[in-house]
Amino acid sequence: MLHPLVPPVLAWFDTAARDLPWRAADRTPWGVLVSEVMLQQTPVARVEPLWRRWMMRWPTPADLAEESTAEVLRAWDRLGYPRRALRLQECARAVVERHDGELPRTEAELLALPGVGTYTAAAVMAFAHGRRAVVVDTNVRRVLSRAIAGDALPPPSLTRGELRDAATLVPDDDGTASRWSAAVMELGALVCTARSPRCDACPVAEQCAWRRAGRPPDALAPVRRRQAWHGTDRQVRGRIMAELRAADHPVPAEVLLAAVPGDETQRRRCLAGLLADGLVAALEPLRRPSAGAADAEDADDDAAVRDDAVLYGLPR
Template identity: 70%
Template sequence: MGEDSEVPAPDVTRTTRPRTDSRRPTATAGGPVTGALAAAQASALRSGVVDWFAEHARDLPWRAPDRTPWGVLVSEVMLQQTPVVRVLPAWTAWTARWPTPADLAAASPADVLRAWDRLGYPRRALRLQECARAITEHHGGVVPDDEARLRALPGIGAYTAAAVVAFAFGGRSVVLDTNVRRVLARTVDGAALPAPSQSVGETARAAALVPPGPADAARWAAASMELGALVCTARAPRCEACPVAELCAWRLAGRPPDEHAARRRTQAWAGTDRQVRGRVMALLRDAPLPVPGEVVDEAWPDRAQLRRCVAGLVADGLVEEVAAPADDALPAYRLPLAPVG
């Protein structure tokens, strides 16, 4: 990111901004779509964010002109709950090694899981390979460009399908990720953070904000996400650098605290099955040969929990059991060599 933190001051000379005295009706996220946001206000929001994006967009590799739809899809799956900075090196190595869906479809799951490394949620890696196989077998090796077919692929949910449509094909879709949710919660609803769970009304409101033209819609999607990632951040929002601070309901209300704070429970980590599973996966990733059960047992003090987790990993297709070398020995474990299906 060569861009430094100098952000041009908001263009206060532009006087076309509509008066804001018509106080925004206290619309909840699920409130009426039309009328929740004046048309002029919506227009100012979109143009402010898109113009800002034109100057401040990061040049991420999956945005490069030579990107492929498959590369975009891979990036989106990797970015599901994993920050950009950690995805960057993994994505580069991954796309160089498996440039097409057919390449990934033919790989060994063990290699796939090792390349996934510590991006987290390794089942995403397996689903991505299943996705590659489905594209290879059912779509002639070509990434579908419509939301319905994308949505039907393994590991592709509402967000990712919409994102691929917009970022790989420049199509029109409703891209509503954690960043966009937060930007709209603040600018439109005046809330510090969006509600813990995404509502139908919230989706409809986001849909109403998407520009009619495909190119504009795709640009709005990228721009609103980028604003959330770089300026309108969850922790320490940089309102002084925000292109739409002048119309942001949250800032105008004095940045009130999060109403849902009490209901947000942070995911426990220490001692959970997720930690144990992660430890086992790390052990097997680093092992060139099957690891004897006796060795796996040492990976976690609570043996019952450990064995339960290993069984879960086997059931999930993330780990393969190898027959014990002797009758009185435990089976060994390794990353799966061949796809299950």
Template identity: 75%
Template sequence: MPSPAPASPVAPAPEALRAPVLAWFDEHARDLPWRASDRTPWGVLVSEVMLQQTPVVRVEPAWRSWMRAWPTPADLAAASTADVLRAWDRLGYPRRALRLQECARAIVDRHGGAVPETTAELLALPGVGAYTAAAVQAFAFGRRSVVLDTNVRRVLARTVSGAALPAPSQTAAETLLADAYVPDDDTTAARWAAASMELGALVCTARSPRCDACPVAPLCRWRALGKPSDEHAGRRRTQAWAGTDRQVRGRIMALLREAPGPVPAEAVDAVWPDTRQRERCLDGLVSDGLVTRTDADPPTYRLPH
């Protein structure tokens, strides 16, 4: 009689997974300024916007400079847009800087300059989506929320679902699963949000996970299943950089950030040889409110005031 097939490893219970991760975080958490005891809700919000698609090592010095210049929403709301874009420098996706200033103005106009605490009020702010609202509630106000960034998604995909990586797009089922692992009380829930995120960032990384250093390796379903390959690999898009519109836009923005005044068209033309691509990128930057083009002939370009 054939032997029965071995049982598939089961997902760890929420408390069994949380306890070692929280203990690991207490010992290994990075000393980041937006986690300091004197952090402000505004500082947390700024950090979350900056950290979107940008690594911590680049964000930390920019965040410190930003908070020295504009420590409150009112300070940023009153700043010139050109100064804001120059301070954003090479963090990438400069539209985030514009949205952050719009957010600061909304906080001043609607909430007297104080970052709001409720989900509805946070989601109503420019540039604040579900993730950012949840992160601000957890990290600024110590509230229970489902903070589900790419790092947390990866930790739960591996340990609980047994998958190499989460699906390319977040699903409702994934949110429900994450919610089941968030502790009920506010304080522990906020720590779990930070701890699970830190584990994904430092140990359970996308390309080279350090399973030997993982506090929950014995509980990990993906590891128990033999580390199966990514079932969504064919659906994932890799973003090139060289020759893309993003590169062209970045070069134009770098030129204008460094210029003390309006930049003549011939200087902008020298940034990129492909005329059609350069003009398309310029039109996009103007449309996005990141660049101002004069009506002169030939035109000049500058950062918005």
């Protein structure tokens, strides 16, 4: 038995679904996974052009696995969260090694891949393999929060109740379930939006608990200040990565740090962090012979950052 919310949303999806390339008939399971990773915390409009170029260049896991990490990070460009690019390549290599280059077909195996969490594993099951899965992203959470719970916005972190509601709604058979997952996400992206929801265009407006209650504003939760952008480590890290993407030769620490905002402490902290994350490589660690020979073995990334003679670049 289908939940009353399901049929109207499926019918709406048939007419309103966007024509996205990772939904095309010629899509591959790997292409779907790539899209899901790129879409993590990133709007569709910014992902689409980059996804097209990416899949043209590296159509299969084997193609990406063989590429140099530096080229992968350059292609990732300014999509944001470049650690995703690193993990995507690790994921490609894991697929080649563990699964003979074919994306696995069970949720547990997908979940075990680098960069693939609860949401992405479920999404790949549904959208790449056409299977029933409980796909819960920010769009689904907002739609169900409004339609079922009657709240303007979902709680800060995913609750058991939300997961239970979401699971209850997913139809039993694979085909209908996978279409439902895509449809309810699309509804959240196009109609039941965070800012100004278009309830007049919503196929389940009559059933929506939030709308029937008069669209009350979000229950004033203790407003936690979001981290600002200007002057943050995230901005400085981003600037360092931008410099290295643009450079076709190794860059001396002095030159690199001079091109980046922030005070000395922050810039060096960020560079050390990028080294630890594997997003930056120290290409020529010309460490000075230390006084104690025993200390030579303890040299770590922080020591490298303090040495101005070191050259930095994207990892090979």
